[in-house]
Amino acid sequence: MIGLFDSSILGIENLSYVFPGEEKEKSIFQHVSLDVKPGEFVSIIGSSGSGKSTLFRLIAGLLEPTSGQIWINGQLSDKRLGKVGYMPQKDLLLPWRTVIDNVSLPLELTKENKKQKLTEIKEWLSRFGLSGYENAYPHELSGGMKQRVAFLRTMMTGKELLLLDEPFGALDSLTKRNMHSWLLELWGELQKTVLFITHDLEEAILLSDRIYLLPGRNKPFIQEVNVDLPRPRNSELIYQSEFIGMRKELEWLIRDER
Ligand SMILES: Nc1ncnc2c1ncn2[C@@H]1O[C@H](COP(=O)(O)OP(=O)(O)OP(=O)(O)O)[C@@H](O)[C@H]1O
Ligand SMILES: [Mg+2]
Incomplete structure (x- = not known):
């Protein structure tokens, strides 16, 4: 309509x-x-x-x-x-997943090929000030970093x-x-x-x-x-x-x- x-x-x-x-x-x-x-x-x-x-x-x-x-x-x-793309009030990062695996979750849900997108994801991680933390777990991040990861994950919904x-x-x-x-x-x-x-x-x-x-x-x-x-x-x-x-x-x- x-x-x-x-x-x-x-x-x-x-x-x-x-x-x-x-x-x-x-x-x-x-x-x-x-x-x-x-x-x-x-x-x-x-x-x-x-x-x-x-x-x-x-x-x-x-x-x-x-x-x-x-x-x-x-x-x-x-x-x-x-x-x-919806980022809820409480940060809902999955504690058992690394930064890169949290960020790429939306791609898995839509069954997109994560490998193909890896270069793009890494570039975004760098722009979000998260280079070097790709393999860190949420408990290893500061509050501001966690929020950036959650924000980036919302962006990756496309x-x-x-x-x-x-x-x-x-x-x-x-x-x-x-x-x-x-x-x-x-x-x-x-x-x-x-x-x-x-x-x-x-x-x-x-x-x-x-x-x-x-x-x-x-x-x-x-x-x-x-x-x-x-x-x-x-x-x-x-x-x-x-x-x-x-x-x-x-x-x-x-x-x-x-
Ligand atoms: N599942 C529910 N059943 C009944 N009432 C609810 C439910 N969830 C929220 N409420 C009520 O709805 C109102 C609005 O809640 P909401 O979480 O949308 O507020 P908010 O503006 O986001 O508040 P805040 O700034 O504290 O985050 C509140 O009075 C809350 O108690
Ligand atoms: Mg609220």
């Missing part, structure tokens, strides 16, 4: 979700609409428990909407499993749309800042579309083209904020006045919600 979100990689219209067995009043969110264009980096901000991870599970096809519609690549999609659920949430502020610099440098090359959940306003502004604020107690509707800061960006941007102004605007919108 062709329609509303022809030029979008992801379109969501009037989405509501109630967990099975819960009363309608306990819906996690109501009337969420959003769209993401190819190549965009879009962040989602919302308080803890506002349903961000649930939204990702709905998009990935692990849950079905109570009402509303989800479009992927311009098509109304009720079979969404396997159509997007899907154009990547859903990243707080990928840097558990990292200390210095490591997080390094990850931001790294991701900003890499962003032009990746040629992916990212939907990114975060609690960190600075992170959202620095990385995103647009930000959605999920509905809260006093704000029943989703809000959208454009980040009109030129690219390429680097992490020094946070000290500039446009950035600080943007941050104030976002803080004001969020404070108003509580």
